[in-house]
Amino acid sequence: MVQPYKHEPFTNFKDEENRKAYLAELEEVEQYLGQDYDLLVGGERIATEDKIISCNPANKEEVVGRVSKANREIAEKAMKAAVEAFKTWKKTKPELRADVLFKAAAIIRRRKHEFSALLTKEAGKPWNEADADTAEAIDFLEFYGRQMLVLKDGVPVQSRPNEYNRYDYIPLGVGIIISPWNFPLAIMAGTTVAAIVAGNTVLLKPASATPVVAAKFVEVMEEAGLPKGVLNFVPGSGAEVGDYLVDHKDTRFISFTGSRDIGLRIYERASKPGNGQIWLKRVIAEMGGKDTVVVDSEADLELAAQAIVASAFGFSGQKCSAGSRAVVVEEVYDQVLNRSIELTKQLTVGNPDDPDTYMGPVIDQSAFNKIMGYIEIGREEGEIVAGGHGDDTKGYFIQPTIIAGLDPKSRIMQEEIFGPVVGFSRARDFDHALEIANNTEYGLTGAVITRNREKIEKAREDFHVGNLYFNRGCTGAIVGYQPFGGFNMSGTDSKAGGPDYLLLHMQAKTTSELF
Ligand SMILES: NC(=O)c1ccc[n+]([C@@H]2O[C@H](COP(=O)([O-])OP(=O)(O)OC[C@H]3O[C@@H](n4cnc5c(N)ncnc54)[C@H](O)[C@@H]3O)[C@@H](O)[C@H]2O)c1
Numbered sequence: 001m002v003q004p005y006k007h008e009p010f011t012n013f014k015d016e017e018n019r020k021a022y023l024a025e026l027e028e029v030e031q032y033l034g035q036d037y038d039l040l041v042g043g044e045r046i047a048t049e050d051k052i053i054s055c056n057p058a059n060k061e062e063v064v065g066r067v068s069k070a071n072r073e074i075a076e077k078a079m080k081a082a083v084e085a086f087k088t089w090k091k092t093k094p095e096l097r098a099d100v101l102f103k104a105a106a107i108i109r110r111r112k113h114e115f116s117a118l119l120t121k122e123a124g125k126p127w128n129e130a131d132a133d134t135a136e137a138i139d140f141l142e143f144y145g146r147q148m149l150v151l152k153d154g155v156p157v158q159s160r161p162n163e164y165n166r167y168d169y170i171p172l173g174v175g176i177i178i179s180p181w182n183f184p185l186a187i188m189a190g191t192t193v194a195a196i197v198a199g200n201t202v203l204l205k206p207a208s209a210t211p212v213v214a215a216k217f218v219e220v221m222e223e224a225g226l227p228k229g230v231l232n233f234v235p236g237s238g239a240e241v242g243d244y245l246v247d248h249k250d251t252r253f254i255s256f257t258g259s260r261d262i263g264l265r266i267y268e269r270a271s272k273p274g275n276g277q278i279w280l281k282r283v284i285a286e287m288g289g290k291d292t293v294v295v296d297s298e299a300d301l302e303l304a305a306q307a308i309v310a311s312a313f314g315f316s317g318q319k320c321s322a323g324s325r326a327v328v329v330e331e332v333y334d335q336v337l338n339r340s341i342e343l344t345k346q347l348t349v350g351n352p353d354d355p356d357t358y359m360g361p362v363i364d365q366s367a368f369n370k371i372m373g374y375i376e377i378g379r380e381e382g383e384i385v386a387g388g389h390g391d392d393t394k395g396y397f398i399q400p401t402i403i404a405g406l407d408p409k410s411r412i413m414q415e416e417i418f419g420p421v422v423g424f425s426r427a428r429d430f431d432h433a434l435e436i437a438n439n440t441e442y443g444l445t446g447a448v449i450t451r452n453r454e455k456i457e458k459a460r461e462d463f464h465v466g467n468l469y470f471n472r473g474c475t476g477a478i479v480g481y482q483p484f485g486g487f488n489m490s491g492t493d494s495k496a497g498g499p500d501y502l503l504l505h506m507q508a509k510t511t512s513e514l515f
């Protein structure tokens, strides 16, 4: 009997035993740094000469792993394997498919700190952020397994005398899963297993910065009993393998999570049918954000500053949900800004191996350069009142940075920076604050800090984002509790971890029989 779903608890690292356990797993992971990882195609392991070299962003000399790189020929082979495996996987009982997910969840739970320690090494995640990423991966496995058990018999529809009508969900076909590096376990695993449990077969192309944790996850799925060809592992270049698979006539759907620009490229390419293609490709695209914490004059100002700082600088602001804009009502602007500066100056930046590090590095040289470029723009557009410096000698470290006095239409307040930078703008009153909050092309997350019930209700209606939070920060959605996804250029609002998510990977079939 499947137990009711509950989210995986976070680890309390104040507990000495937990600290010791995490340190032991960091040592364990260090033993296997630098190893080679193969592709997986139709159950066959393939090693290529050409490798993706994954490096530790906190110590760029340290190689985390060398992962074989797929090319078009291998991608084609993987597509054929997935098409073949779909013939049997689509007919495999949904209960059995769900059991594979439950077993995979149990395996990852037993190796929880090992996976998190690998995230610390490969993505530069501080302990609590890595722990949350692993917990979310477990949650996706547990939640989607249960959702499939709910959907397996379809939904009742009306029948009439001597007529029996049914409404069932059937899988789509072969899906391409394209995942980002910032939640390299949770989002990669969640998008993969949602497609699989619904009866589809997939080709997984993880982000090139974090392929090792994806390779480890693929091993877990094999251990959990997934048949050959259902999950094919094809890391590779977006431009080469990504475009090829997006354009492929046998691709039935694409599940993409990543930037706005790549999301738009995929959306456009997928709309053009390839030679011999007999369907419209479905696209799930979860993209960027420019997320705002709104602070009202009638608010707990300490809570407001805490929420701004946590939302802006958790995992160095490298979350689509990051609160990269603070819009504060005039009356309390100076107080909130000053307290946010104080809190920011207390944050520790350093090697995420150290449990006392709050903020680790950003992911790579190109991210470092881009974020430092934005900080320079910020010097022109506003005033740097905290941080503003970076150091890329050993790893890619950037101080948490606050830029104050910004025009709401400035670049810092409009463009996704994806780093530890938050811009502050003043609003005349609460209505003006909401107007500013809605003035970007994105619509992913937002938070409102106020004690006023009417203002909460106004924001509930008028603040146009997929995930809106009151009196807390705007990051950290939990699977099954706060289904996640955004409006406008933030994507197709797929609501990962929500009750409708699996349906995006299925099609409904009506049957009607007369007696
Ligand atoms: N909305 C969400 O749920 C969500 C969650 C996490 C991250 N994100 C967004 O992701 C971005 C950061 O992640 P990123 O830097 O990995 O994004 P990215 O768009 O650069 O890459 C995402 C994935 O797309 C692949 N890719 C690149 N070019 C491709 C192509 N031509 N065809 C197919 N695939 C291609 C990459 O290799 C990677 O696997 C941010 O914009 C962030 O906001 C959104």
Ligand SMILES: N[C@@H](CCC=O)C(=O)O
Binding pocket: 182, 183, 318, 319, 320, 321, 474, 475, 476, 477, 478, 484
């Ligand atoms: N789901 C995560 C964000 C994922 C994107 O980076 C959150 O709610 O903070």
